[in-house]
Amino acid sequence: MEAKVNIGRRMELDALGLVKWPIMPRPHSLKEDVPGRVFLDAWGWMGTTWYQRKGRADLAYFKRDLIAESFIRGSNYLQLHPALDRIHWNHLDKLQLLELLRDIHAHDMVVDEHCFPPKPKTAEAELAWFRDTWGKLSANLKEHGWMESVDGFEGEAFNDVFEHTDRLMEMTDLLWRLNPGLWASHASFPCGPEWLSKEKHRPPCYLKSPVCLNFLGFKLGAPEGRAGFLGYDDKNPVIRPFPGCGGLHPSSGKIYLGYQADCRIKGTEIIRKPSRWIGGGSTPDWVLKQLDDFFRHRGLWPDDPHETAIWWLGEPPENLPLEYRDYVYAISQDPLKHAIAADLAHGGVGGFLDQRKAKLLKQAQDEGVDTSAAQWWKMRPRSKFPHTTRFIQNAYLRLYLKPDQDGGTLQYDWERVAHFDSDSLSLPLTERLIETQVIKEPLSGSSPNALVDTGSFAQTFNVEKRGGHLAVLKSQTKLLLSSSKILEEQCYQTVNDAPYLILNINRKLYGTNRAIMLTLGCEGYNHLVADGKHYDKVTTFQQEMLPKVWQLRDTSGFKPDLVVLLLAKGQTSSIEWTPAQSLRLIGPANDQLQIAWVVPTDLYDSNDFVQLASALKSMIHPVSLSKDGSMVRNDTGVPYNAVVRIENPGKGPYMVQEKDWWSVRGAQRSLLGTDQNDYLKVYLPAGSTSRILSYGFIDGIAKPGYGCQYTMALRDLTGNNQEASCTAKVLSVTPFLFAPRVKFAQPIGSVELNGQAWHYFEGQLVFLPNETGTYKLRVHYGNPGHPTLTRTFAHVKKTEWDGKTLQLEVQDPPWAGSVSPDLYYYATVNTLNSTLKTAEDATVAEDRGPQWLIRFRPGIVRLIAKK
Numbered sequence: 001m002e003a004k005v006n007i008g009r010r011m012e013l014d015a016l017g018l019v020k021w022p023i024m025p026r027p028h029s030l031k032e033d034v035p036g037r038v039f040l041d042a043w044g045w046m047g048t049t050w051y052q053r054k055g056r057a058d059l060a061y062f063k064r065d066l067i068a069e070s071f072i073r074g075s076n077y078l079q080l081h082p083a084l085d086r087i088h089w090n091h092l093d094k095l096q097l098l099e100l101l102r103d104i105h106a107h108d109m110v111v112d113e114h115c116f117p118p119k120p121k122t123a124e125a126e127l128a129w130f131r132d133t134w135g136k137l138s139a140n141l142k143e144h145g146w147m148e149s150v151d152g153f154e155g156e157a158f159n160d161v162f163e164h165t166d167r168l169m170e171m172t173d174l175l176w177r178l179n180p181g182l183w184a185s186h187a188s189f190p191c192g193p194e195w196l197s198k199e200k201h202r203p204p205c206y207l208k209s210p211v212c213l214n215f216l217g218f219k220l221g222a223p224e225g226r227a228g229f230l231g232y233d234d235k236n237p238v239i240r241p242f243p244g245c246g247g248l249h250p251s252s253g254k255i256y257l258g259y260q261a262d263c264r265i266k267g268t269e270i271i272r273k274p275s276r277w278i279g280g281g282s283t284p285d286w287v288l289k290q291l292d293d294f295f296r297h298r299g300l301w302p303d304d305p306h307e308t309a310i311w312w313l314g315e316p317p318e319n320l321p322l323e324y325r326d327y328v329y330a331i332s333q334d335p336l337k338h339a340i341a342a343d344l345a346h347g348g349v350g351g352f353l354d355q356r357k358a359k360l361l362k363q364a365q366d367e368g369v370d371t372s373a374a375q376w377w378k379m380r381p382r383s384k385f386p387h388t389t390r391f392i393q394n395a396y397l398r399l400y401l402k403p404d405q406d407g408g409t410l411q412y413d414w415e416r417v418a419h420f421d422s423d424s425l426s427l428p429l430t431e432r433l434i435e436t437q438v439i440k441e442p443l444s445g446s447s448p449n450a451l452v453d454t455g456s457f458a459q460t461f462n463v464e465k466r467g468g469h470l471a472v473l474k475s476q477t478k479l480l481l482s483s484s485k486i487l488e489e490q491c492y493q494t495v496n497d498a499p500y501l502i503l504n505i506n507r508k509l510y511g512t513n514r515a516i517m518l519t520l521g522c523e524g525y526n527h528l529v530a531d532g533k534h535y536d537k538v539t540t541f542q543q544e545m546l547p548k549v550w551q552l553r554d555t556s557g558f559k560p561d562l563v564v565l566l567l568a569k570g571q572t573s574s575i576e577w578t579p580a581q582s583l584r585l586i587g588p589a590n591d592q593l594q595i596a597w598v599v600p601t602d603l604y605d606s607n608d609f610v611q612l613a614s615a616l617k618s619m620i621h622p623v624s625l626s627k628d629g630s631m632v633r634n635d636t637g638v639p640y641n642a643v644v645r646i647e648n649p650g651k652g653p654y655m656v657q658e659k660d661w662w663s664v665r666g667a668q669r670s671l672l673g674t675d676q677n678d679y680l681k682v683y684l685p686a687g688s689t690s691r692i693l694s695y696g697f698i699d700g701i702a703k704p705g706y707g708c709q710y711t712m713a714l715r716d717l718t719g720n721n722q723e724a725s726c727t728a729k730v731l732s733v734t735p736f737l738f739a740p741r742v743k744f745a746q747p748i749g750s751v752e753l754n755g756q757a758w759h760y761f762e763g764q765l766v767f768l769p770n771e772t773g774t775y776k777l778r779v780h781y782g783n784p785g786h787p788t789l790t791r792t793f794a795h796v797k798k799t800e801w802d803g804k805t806l807q808l809e810v811q812d813p814p815w816a817g818s819v820s821p822d823l824y825y826y827a828t829v830n831t832l833n834s835t836l837k838t839a840e841d842a843t844v845a846e847d848r849g850p851q852w853l854i855r856f857r858p859g860i861v862r863l864i865a866k867k
Helices: 059-072 093-104 123-138 165-178 193-197 284-300 322-332 352-367 609-617
Strands: 044-048 079-082 110-115 152-155 183-188 206-210 257-262 269-271 277-280 307-313 339-343 390-393 397-401 409-413 427-430 434-441 456-465 472-481 484-495 500-511 515-521 527-529 533-535 539-542 549-553 562-568 574-578 584-590 591-598 620-623 630-633 638-646 654-658 661-665 678-684 689-694 702-704 712-719 723-730 739-743 748-753 757-758 766-767 774-782 788-792 795-801 805-811 825-830 836-838 844-847 851-856 859-866
Touching: 044 059, 059 093, 059 390, 059 427, 079 307, 093 110, 110 123, 110 183, 110 484, 123 152, 123 165, 165 183, 165 825, 257 284, 284 307, 284 322, 307 322, 322 339, 339 427, 339 456, 390 472, 390 484, 397 484, 434 472, 434 484, 484 638, 515 591, 549 609, 562 574, 562 609, 591 609, 609 638, 620 630, 620 805, 630 638, 630 678, 630 702, 654 678, 678 689, 702 712, 712 739, 723 739, 739 774, 748 766, 788 805, 805 825, 836 844, 836 851, 844 859, 851 859
Parallel strands: 044 079, 044 307, 079 110, 110 152, 152 183, 183 206, 206 257, 257 307, 339 472, 620 638
Antiparallel strands: 269 277, 339 390, 390 397, 397 409, 409 427, 434 515, 456 472, 472 484, 484 500, 500 591, 515 584, 527 533, 527 549, 539 574, 549 562, 562 591, 574 584, 630 689, 638 678, 654 661, 654 689, 661 712, 702 739, 712 723, 723 774, 739 766, 748 757, 748 774, 788 825, 795 805, 805 859, 825 851, 836 859, 844 851
């Protein structure tokens, strides 16, 4: 990536040599303390009232299709987009807006507004609009309270404010006077060299939000200066972070990234020259690529995240047909780990990118437009496979299936982060996973070396479950021979975040009785361990001696071990092993088999596979939830991922307990089809029991506070009508949340944090220090008997109350770096109608009755209360 800072410099090599490039894979989730950790903080829709809609979306539409529907799948964020025509919520009056904000927060979501302010004559006028128009309607905490106020602001075409430190600090001051917990997000197209190289002070509430659109046109420079192809692509990233960099450029502090991603299948063509399109082409493989490329760094270095949230543009049905909406939910609810079945319509050879390029070139020729400056390399396909290729994948494995070929290529990602592009570290375990052939001789005289009959082959596909926690891809194959016909249904299943792929085969013969040879590709695997015995030469195993476990090894170490488990061997009469080539199963045409492929790596050893096979036979657990939830038990001695099929789904996501930690998990429920059960992955350590509850207070005690579904896990919950306690593990912090928070079932009178009195709470919410760690909470229900801190973007380390003075120890948030000397923090304090005096570099900015607004710098803040 070019940057002015590098112009005129050169690189000199002291030495050139080949070194081994070590691969650092993501740890298996089953070995993590909180297995269900999700590699994002927030996700959801950008909600528009009229943009790219045939008619206006009303309040009922927002509540039904943008809030309730996505909430079930685990969404915890909604961005409102009221000001495209510079009039706030044209047809929604103030009361409707407040009702909408209440409903968003009632679903434990955070919300911001994406705004285009009017074009002012001066920067002062821009800030005046921000304060007097937008702020009073949307962010006035004093008038409306937090349930009826937005949590943040995102500005586009607001660059004078965002790119000038003094203006940004002034805007931050205005924000925090309205609401001391508001964030400020800067939406723009990919930043140029100036932003990357120029040092700037950023307030800790600042986020950078790159915008994604598919190819806009020919010219890459004037008049707009935009790249012709936009989107977070690991071959051409908007910004490429590195672990431990402390920030993405020389700016003070660490920059967090939100991402306005494009899910529009259908784009809008703008009638001007050179021709341009806005959006479009966001088929599931491109939605998948945007999200996974963006969060992949976080998956590999989860404790050093830059990437925090993603929101999707293009939700209107005019842009996004219903079946593709399912994919947005399935892909968003668990980045990198998801199980997905789709095709390569965008990035495959001959797909959207190739088609768009051809269309642009043709139109350019017709319009006489010079395309010599266009960077066509940005339009290259992302896969070597044709766009008609189907695939099914999770974090570990992806299987490619072509319509005109039996079998498929099974790919493995060494890093376990679902990276399968042509520039990834993935490798093919086999180029032909299976192939069904007919043996010419009768069944009684057949042998693995017999000649096979050839005929015409045809194949059709059906994505039965698009994915999320469980993906199911079915293939109907037809093999026509001179005197017979073989029909075979192949049903592939994969589970979220599991190193295995399962295939069910149901095969029927019509016509003359024939024997079948099913070939499983094993290229490069030159050593076999079958039920503990070692083989490196051609070996045939007869029906009565068929091994249960086939562990394939590449003694060169190029490929990882691959284990084949015959979960159901059917009527297989013999299996032949040919080193570095294949396993060939001989049996009758009418048969049913179930086969699993497992990459054991460091999760399983040779003694585990028989028990794993037993577990995989019953991988899907049907349950019906009661008010006390449901238990899922792993009676085997090996860990594995199961899928729970909830047959009485509720109206929200689920609380799942694994290794004693409770996590929030979105449901997989299709918007189409007759199967309206909820599907949910569950991590099951060996001999463990997992518990599942409908979303809400765990055992009537507590839950993660609004917006904290993916930044927090809870355990050790106990309580009664007078008090409650729990342990909270803060997994990540982000500017999208002014503080981590836990919500208890009743209003709180007093709190202890790690055994010490804590005075940062409001209503049912306890706010924690703004840093990762484990915190023990104990609350007593009732009304506070002393002043309490209720909201601030500052990092609160310690609080004390001596009966007269509330003392706060506050710092910059841990990501802040060097903060501008012009930056002051604000906080709201519940004074219980006391009169406050301040000391130690703090002032009372506004008397708001029982809620006072104070202004201060990091350090010790003392608030002296007088009745």
